[in-house]
Amino acid sequence: MASYLINKGHHDDSVVRLESTDGYKFKPKVQKDKYIKVNEVTIVDRKMIDQILSVKFDKSFKRVVAMALAVINDEESDETACEVVLDEVELVRQVLLNRYQKFLNYEKEQLFLKKLRLIENEMRVKQVKIKQKAMYLEAQEEKTQGRSR
Numbered sequence: 001m002a003s004y005l006i007n008k009g010h011h012d013d014s015v016v017r018l019e020s021t022d023g024y025k026f027k028p029k030v031q032k033d034k035y036i037k038v039n040e041v042t043i044v045d046r047k048m049i050d051q052i053l054s055v056k057f058d059k060s061f062k063r064v065v066a067m068a069l070a071v072i073n074d075e076e077s078d079e080t081a082c083e084v085v086l087d088e089v090e091l092v093r094q095v096l097l098n099r100y101q102k103f104l105n106y107e108k109e110q111l112f113l114k115k116l117r118l119i120e121n122e123m124r125v126k127q128v129k130i131k132q133k134a135m136y137l138e139a140q141e142e143k144t145q146g147r148s149r
Contacts, residue, residue: 025042027039064092093116
């Protein structure tokens with residue numbers, strides 16, 4: 001399969017054939033009413049890669065924040081809900097470090113990791129509160145059961 005680079009910066013919109021380029025590769029969504037079928041797109045412009053990955057990270061980050069807020073605001077949530085959110089945070093962190101690290105600039109990567117650490121810390125605090133509440137209820141139950149005749 002042939003690879004082509006469209007250079008719109010020049011006055012003639014020249015097309016150059018390429019064999020391999022270093023850049024961020026992704027598969028665009030398939031739309032039925034389009035005339036050209038594109039299997040894979042490779043972006044080599046660093047600013048554009050940074051913007052695309054920021055949008056992708058923001059989508060997954062917003063999903064994790066919504067899950068975390070639901071667990072934090074729910075008084076009846078249990079440890080399993082906290083564990084699910086912590087697993088999602090770890091999944092997003094691993095995707096960031098393994099797939100996106102070589103394309104993002106260092107400052108943006110550190111900002112994303114800091115945001116994930118903040119959510120992780122809040123979920124750990126919620127886990128501790130749930131454990132303390134369970135221990136308190138268990139102690140209260142033991143007090144009431146021990147004095148009956």
